[in-house]
Amino acid sequence: AQTVTQSQPEMSVQEAETVTLSCTYDTSESDYYLFWYKQPPSRQMILVIRQEAYKQQNATENRFSVNFQKAAKSFSLKISDSQLGDAAMYFCAYRSAVGNQFYFGTGTSLTVIP
Amino acid sequence: KAGVTQTPRYLIKTRGQQVTLSCSPISGHRSVSWYQQTPGQGLQFLFEYFSETQRNKGNFPGRFSGRQFSNSRSEMNVSTLELGDSALYLCASRIGFQETQYFGPGTRLLVL
Numbered sequence: 001a002q003t004v005t006q007s008q009p010e011m012s013v014q015e016a017e018t019v020t021l022s023c024t025y026d027t028s029e030s031d032y033y034l035f036w037y038k039q040p041p042s043r044q045m046i047l048v049i050r051q052e053a054y055k056q057q058n059a060t061e062n063r064f065s066v067n068f069q070k071a072a073k074s075f076s077l078k079i080s081d082s083q084l085g086d087a088a089m090y091f092c093a094y095r096s097a098v099g100n101q102f103y104f105g106t107g108t109s110l111t112v113i114p
Numbered sequence: 115k116a117g118v119t120q121t122p123r124y125l126i127k128t129r130g131q132q133v134t135l136s137c138s139p140i141s142g143h144r145s146v147s148w149y150q151q152t153p154g155q156g157l158q159f160l161f162e163y164f165s166e167t168q169r170n171k172g173n174f175p176g177r178f179s180g181r182q183f184s185n186s187r188s189e190m191n192v193s194t195l196e197l198g199d200s201a202l203y204l205c206a207s208r209i210g211f212q213e214t215q216y217f218g219p220g221t222r223l224l225v226l
Contacts, residue, residue, distance in 0.1 A: 044219045047216065091157065101159060101170045103159070104157040106156035107156055
């Protein structure tokens with residue numbers, strides 16, 4: 001089974017600074033999708049960004065961007081100009097293109113310091 | 115479009131009881147997945163339903179079951195509750211297997 005590893009249980013960043021959250025995954029598949037989800041204290045899980053494995057270009061959504069390294073099986077999330085509202089638990093997720101099941105990492109709790 | 119809704123939002127039960135949780139997907143979404151979220155284990159996949167059929171199943175005991183109705187609404191049932199079943203249960207829906215999942219707010223279950 002695929003596994004997703006987030007090695008940073010907690011991270012903190014100063015407001016307006018940049019932070020990078022790490023994610024690695026293990027798979028033998030060549031076609032798959034990767035996601036970052038954000039879960040604020042209110043508990044509603046929100047999609048932050050999505051990356052298709054067949055695309056070499058890194059996905060970007062406003063202040064959020066990813067560094068996708070397929071060979072290294074790494075998928076990090078960069079948050080630029082951090083805002084207080086970015087404080088949340090961030091989950092990295094893998095979706096198989098074959099079975100279509102989602103696999104989640106254990107999450108990284110991000111604190112934004114004013 | 116309304117998002118994924120889950121009812122109830124909070125629930126307190128005692129050991130040995132059973133519980134049924136409900137999830138209404140986003141309109142037009144035919145796939146519903148269920149996850150158990152605990153501080154120690156993160157999100158663990160329970161099962162996924164598509165067009166009233168269970169398509170995928172996680173590694174949970176048979177006490178956990180689910181079903182999906184013709185309107186895509188889904189229910190999850192846990193029988194003979196144990197203390198370890200205390201968790202946030204999240205439901206997620208998507209249009210089809212190739213699409214992104216969208217999550218509901220969750221049902222927080224406390225087993226005493």
